[in-house]
Amino acid sequence: MIFVGLCLGVLAFLPTTAEAADETVVDVELALAVDVSLSMSVEELEIQRDGYASALTDPAVLNAIADGVHGKIAVTYFEWAGEGTQRVIIPWTLIAGRKDAESIASILTALPPRLARRTSISGAIGFAASQFKDNGFRGLKRVIDISGDGPNNMGPPVETARDNATSTGITINGLPLMTNGGLISAFNIPDLDDFYTECVIGGPGSFMMPVNDWSQFPEAIRRKLVLELAGLDQAGSDSPRLLRVAAREPYDCLIGERMWNNRSFLWDDN
Numbered sequence: 618m619i620f621v622g623l624c625l626g627v628l629a630f631l632p633t634t635a636e637a638a639d640e641t642v643v644d645v646e647l648a649l650a651v652d653v654s655l656s657m658s659v660e661e662l663e664i665q666r667d668g669y670a671s672a673l674t675d676p677a678v679l680n681a682i683a684d685g686v687h688g689k690i691a692v693t694y695f696e697w698a699g700e701g702t703q704r705v706i707i708p709w710t711l712i713a714g715r716k717d718a719e720s721i722a723s724i725l726t727a728l729p730p731r732l733a734r735r736t737s738i739s740g741a742i743g744f745a746a747s748q749f750k751d752n753g754f755r756g757l758k759r760v761i762d763i764s765g766d767g768p769n770n771m772g773p774p775v776e777t778a779r780d781n782a783t784s785t786g787i788t789i790n791g792l793p794l795m796t797n798g799g800l801i802s803a804f805n806i807p808d809l810d811d812f813y814t815e816c817v818i819g820g821p822g823s824f825m826m827p828v829n830d831w832s833q834f835p836e837a838i839r840r841k842l843v844l845e846l847a848g849l850d851q852a853g854s855d856s857p858r859l860l861r862v863a864a865r866e867p868y869d870c871l872i873g874e875r876m877w878n879n880r881s882f883l884w885d886d887n
Contacts, residue, residue, distance in 0.1 A: 639753070640753060640754060640755040641689075641691070641754050641755070642754075642755050642756075643687055643689050643690050643691045643755070643756045643757075644682070644685030644686055644687050644688070644689065644690055644757050644846070645685070645691070645756050645846055646690070646691045646709075646749055646752070646754050646755075646756035646758070646759045646760070647691065647692045647760050647845065647846075648692075648693050648695070648745040648759075648760070648761045648762065649669060649692065649693065649694040649707075650695060650696075650697055650761060650762065650763040651665055651669070651694065651696045651697070651764055652665075652696075652697060652698070652736070652741075652764055652765035652766060652767075652794070653697065653704075653731060653732055654698040654699075654732070654733060654736045654766075654767065655698075655732055655734055656736070656766050656767050657732065659730075659732070661794075661796070662730035662732070663730065664831050664834055664835075665730070665764070666725045666726060666730055667726060667835070668834045669694065669725055669838055670721070670722035670723075670725040670726050671722070671835050671838075672835065672838040672841075672842050673692070673712070673722055673842070674715065674722050675839050675842075677839060678718075678839060678842045678846065679714070679718060681842070681846040681847035682712060682713075682846055683714075684847060685846065685847075686757065688713060689712060690711075690712050690756070690846065691710065691711055691752070691753075691754040691756060692707065692709070692710055692712055692721065693705065693707055693708055693748055693752075694706045694721070694725065695741075695744070695745070695748075696730060696731075697737070697740065697741035697744065698732075698733030698734060698735055699733060699735030699736070699737050699740065699771050699772075700735070700737040700739075700740040700771045700772035701740065702733045702734070702735070702737075702740075703740070703741065703744040704731070706724065706728060707721055707724060707725070709748070709752045709753060709754060711754075735770060735771040736765065736767045736769060736770050736771060736873065737769060737771040737772035738763065738765060738768070738769040738775045738778070739769055739774060739775045739777065739778035739779075740772040740773075740778075741763055741765075742761060742763065742775070742778040742781075742782050742789065742817075743772075743773070743778050743781070743782075745763070745782075746778075746781065746782040746785065746787055749787070758786075758788060758821070760787070760788045760789075760790060760845050761782065761787060761788070761790070762792070762841065762845060763789060763790070763791055763792070763817065764791070764792035764793075764794060765792075765793065765794060766794035766796060766805065767805055767806070767809070767873065768806055768809065768816075768873030768876075769870075769873045769874065770873035770874055770876065770877040771874075771877070774870060774871060774874075775816050775870055776816055776870050779816070779817060779818075779819045780819070782819075782820070783819040783820040786820070786821075787820055788820030788823050789817060789818050789819050789820055790818055790823055790824055790825060790841065790844075791813035791817045791818045791824075791825035792826055792827075792837065792838070792841060793809040793810050793813040793825060793827050793828070794809075794828050794834075795807075795809050795810060795827055795828060796828065796829070796830065796831055806872060806876075810825065812868065812870070812872065813825045815868035815870065816868060816870035824844065826840070826844075
């Protein structure tokens with residue numbers, strides 16, 4: 618009777634035959650969340666789009682996909698700014714080879730990016746996490762790949778959004794853009810890499826990779842995708858610096874909100 622009870626308990630957490638039949642099994646479900654807040658310039662937005670398009674069609678990334686258990690992944694790409702500002706550019710799409718990747722790249726380079734106000738990393742994480750539900754895919758792992766050039770300054774605390782997502786088995790990786798070249802830089806912080814390490818990334822195998830100059834962006838994206846798709850051992854010894862969460866003095870994860878409140882008199886955000 619105990620054995621039967623255990624079996625029934627396990628079966629309760631498995632998808633039904635009908636549910637499994639409706640899903641395509643992939644190695645990774647990857648949500649690419651890209652910052653388009655006003656702290657970015659139009660030129661920087663184009664660099665981001667081109668960088669992702671180039672990375673997704675790079676032989677190293679395609680090889681990483683092909684070397685997976687199933688040889689295919691599912692990707693969605695959206696741009697974010699304030700708490701309610703998320704624009705899906707690429708809905709969930711299967712990549713099983715170069716042709717699929719090139720189709721996604723052509724859309725990324727054809728549609729013009731649009732700037733928007735504020736920076737809500739928590740909103741982006743919450744939105745990305747919601748996109749995994751009923752997306753038609755079932756991955757061996759689910760990953761949110763989030764890039765941005767400033768701390769959270771709108772919406773729920775970023776730690777709350779991170780913990781909510783990771784509690785469901787999602788991994789969050791970060792690409793802090795420490796470039797400070799956008800239209801509004803009053804809310805930039807010099808240790809954005811530490812902010813991402815302590816407040817944003819989380820889940821099994823999570824990591825962050827800083828970009829200190831826009832010339833580094835295409836290569837950073839390529840290597841980051843290889844890491845996410847194939848694991849750390851596939852990146853090569855010359856990979857950019859990787860930081861993992863480590864014990865240290867508590868970081869002020871509300872630094873962005875405090876900066877915004879202290880300077881909000883400068884902006885009309887009613």
